[in-house]
Amino acid sequence: MVASVATHYLWWILALVLIALEVMLPGYFMLWIGIAAAVTGVLMLILPELSLLSQAIAFVVLAFLSCAAYWYLLRPRLQRDEPGDARLNRRGEQNIGKRYVLSEAIVNGRGKAQVGDGLWLVSGPDLPVGSTVEVVAVDGNTLKVRPVA
Template sequence: MDLNWVAVSWGVLSLVLIVAEILVPGAFLLWLGLAAGVLFLVTLLMPALPILAQIVLFAVFSVVFIQIYRTKYRGRTRNSDNPLLNRRADQLIGNSYVLETAVVQGRGTVRVGDAIWTVRADQDLPAGSTVRVVAVTDGMNLAVEPVA
């Protein structure tokens, strides 16, 4: 029995691309690896297929698999049990804190745990006042209002 080295080459390329996807995840090499895997099967069934036809088929299968990935999997949103996990400032909305420094000209600070946060308010407030976080501005500044 003669070994089909072209088929073996496609099989090895398929495995290399899939292992590369595992080592450096990015959801791209997997689809190229699957296309090479299909070419492995095609060249096993049709060993006389010219190399140019194999390359064209690899390109076609790659595009098809990538399109399947883009339409079926990429656009899906995942529901999280904790959507604010990596958005610490947004976790503070609705909570009340005591002003660390007075709000003067719209700016002051509050202590949240061991961190000091910059706050913005529409009115000046003395240090020690209790304020409620109503929004996050500029990504790291807390918009506050006085608690009555």
């Protein structure tokens, strides 16, 4: 009985060490192996007569199962692909597809549109002030636009 009590405590200590490593070196890998060690400790509490080989096999199987559960079940739910993430630091590209009103007429292919609280340079066909345009592309800091019917 004394050996089994020590054994499940050892598994829990290993679990705490692995989870502490996860805190210092984040990446979700050590966390799931630590969870497998904790479950192995619970298993040893329930079945104290398990041999060392059986404990090791249970730990390895639980580690693979917990890592697979994270990889295939939890990880896809945690990934968020919000629109605009790929364009986070490319502010002009976030405007593609949006419509704006010209605050300065487009003359000789150049004009300005009110975007948020600022004016952006636009290029496109000549249009009068107040025309609604849609952004179709970005060239540096100039929005390429087309008229909206």
